[in-house]
Amino acid sequence: MAPPKKLIEQFNLRSRLRFNVDQGQIWLDENRMLLFHARAMGALRRELFDSLGVERARGLLVRMGFASGQQDAELAKKLYGAGDPYDVFRIGPELHAFEGLVKATIVHAELDWESGSFVGDVEWENSWEADSHLQQFGVGDDMACWSLVGYASGYVTQFFNRFIVFRETACIARGDAQCQVVGKPAEAWGDDAYLNYFKPENLQGQLDEMREELCRLRKTLGAVESAGNLIGASTGFRGAFDLISKAASSPITVLLLGETGVGKEMFARWIHDHGNRSSQPFVAVNCAAIPHDLIESELFGVQKGAYTGAQASRAGRFERAHGGTLFLDEVGDLSPAAQVKLLRVLQTGEIERLGDDQTRKIDVRLVAATNVDLQQAIAAGRFRADLYYRLATYPVVIPPLRDRRSDIPLLAASLLEKYEESYHKKLQGISDRAMQALMSYQWPGNVRELQNLIERGVLLAPNGGLIEIDHLFAGGAPATTGAEVDRAGVVGNEGDASRSRLCEAILQDGFDLEQHESRLLELAVQRAGGNLTHAAKLLGITRRQLAYRLKQGVEG
Structure with a gap:
């Protein structure tokens, strides 16, 4: 076969x-x-x-x-x-x-x-x-x-x-x-x-057709309305969304897990906006962005005179979020001292400002997030196990974009509409080749990276035109594959087309056939570790032919 x-x-x-x-x-x-x-x-x-x-x-x-x-x-x-x-x-x-x-x-x-x-x-x-x-x-x-x-x-x-x-x-x-x-x-x-x-x-x-269309329309509108700013309908997205929708109206501590750029803060905001604290403050803290020697004062506040430069008392993020939601992003990067204090707050519902001996009652709904494997961090002694179990009461894993590719057209369309308004443009959409590149890309930066690419595309695309692949990728568009048609009207092999493009690239100004051949022979011998038989196989010629050409090069 x-x-x-x-x-x-x-x-x-x-x-x-x-x-x-x-x-x-x-x-x-x-x-x-x-x-x-x-x-x-x-x-x-x-x-x-x-x-x-x-x-x-x-x-x-x-x-x-x-x-x-x-x-x-x-x-x-x-x-x-x-x-x-x-x-x-x-x-x-x-x-x-x-x-x-x-x-x-x-x-x-x-x-x-x-x-x-x-x-x-x-x-x-x-x-x-x-x-x-x-x-x-x-x-x-x-x-x-x-x-x-x-x-x-x-x-x-x-x-x-x-x-x-x-x-x-x-x-x-x-x-x-x-x-x-x-x-x-x-x-x-x-x-x-x-x-x-x-x-x-x-x-x-x-009548049956109208009823079916009405049912579908109601279902679609209901799904869009319930998700709000969260966009997606893939299996992975729906699993995460279903979990947060069940937790939104409860006081349970939610731990959002996922890679950088998957949208953890947007999920946290959705939880706040759809809970019973939506009219109260939503305070977000990126724990990784604050130096370790300042994180405690940022979270718990500082009392006047607590240290040099503390000329006035200041409330921390916990106090500012009183009655509402505190979102601790990158919680896995907290210092050991901050972890101890955070654990105490979760246990007692009280905080102490830095340099103060007075405790203050706080009422805060906590949502935490991290891209760190906390289990590994615990094993390595970088994270407290008791704090982990307090935070991980209700873990929700947000899948990376490469695992929810069917959401990419939806996300891209929404981002396109957003940036069209920002840049005062009206575009036809995204070209087929550009969309194929988006669907096949690995997305190390996840939704945040997609957002950046679409913004770049909207900026570079001509008004009234399409976002093409070259508008999206700053480092160069992915290589085009596929067979080409020769002048006789026959479709050639993809390998022949690739070789043809390579030859066209070589035949630029300053091409020297002997120099290129000599360099190619040297590379083949190097890759074969000096074994001429293996080098000849790489080049598709016999060992005798290779030895002859090498000799000619030396004599020349």
Whole structure:
């Protein structure tokens, strides 16, 4: 069985894709193809939902994809006898990726060639339809890849001459880690209303459609209103949000855990704003930003004359937050002395200003946060275990942005709107390539880093235009990958395209062929540790050829 990545080469599929720019035509074998902007298709898709209603739009998308899958199955059938039948069958997922729709991987399949039966599971990556749905609607409760399940169903149905139906079981558009589909014969699904999507007529009563739309609208508006300034609908976000929403109206001490930049202070403010202390002060302290010798006076206050320079008595952050909420950010960086005093305050509800012997009763709701592993800090003797157990009564882990990628389009849209107003601009949005870069980036700085990138993008993008990838990344845009089309209209290999770009970069002013060749030979020998045989393999030549060229270089 050939590896999946070899199928395009094995069956020479690239030669079947032809671009005739002069005639305004693109052909895949006998089928004329169309190259559309994904953004335009996404806009059309949204209009279908808005004008036809959810159910009718889904049916239309499924049937459109079904017809496309059937066409590609006819191409695959022509290759019967050119390779293993299973390899021929897997041309379908390869064509799905070849056409820029989705990367499909068959993870399990039970095929009966005699009876024409297929049961299998497929994983999808980079679904254009899920990405488009996230940008247009955000994360919801429903699957989104309707035209893609139609394609898979049409392809397998045509290939086996038996009605095979695929159904999505996971989708990034509803916050799942990836999209997944299951396919099996239509009769195996039973009397399922889902099969109606594949029928030419799939009309519902207008009243039912209106009721469904109203229910969805109420649900969406309710979710947006409840989350306030917190934006997200991924599984990780919803888990954290559900925990803080249950704790907001209680006096329990909350410990927010997460990497730098995940938005711990925004979560703390949400807890305060939605609790019974919302009309009272919210006081935030970054414990890591205050020198250790000043942290105690900042937290607990200072009495006049307590030390040189203390010319007046001053209330600390605890007193200022009386009746409200005190947010201690980076609590893991507190000094040992401050930890002792903080523990006493939590135990007694009383504070003493620095240099004072009078105790003051305080009523404060405490929310703490840290990006430090407090368990490790306890083991290393840097943090008190008794204080940890006081703070960690109700821990809430806020996931990093790389673990909630489906929230990125929502966050980016909100930040775009915010900075459009700040910079007095109106933009069309974020380009597809830029959004793909945002979705694939690792986000070491999390939401704070995304905020910075979007602000930069709004500043650099032309008014009325799109934020492009070069507007976002100050250190240079991620390298573009993909195959290129040569002048004969044939799509080349991605490796050939990369080598071509490298050669173009080398052929700049001041190029010296002999100097570059000499340097390349030296690097290969260095990397091989002086072993000429290994160095020759790195260069793709024989040992004799390498030795000859090295000798020529020395003599020259």
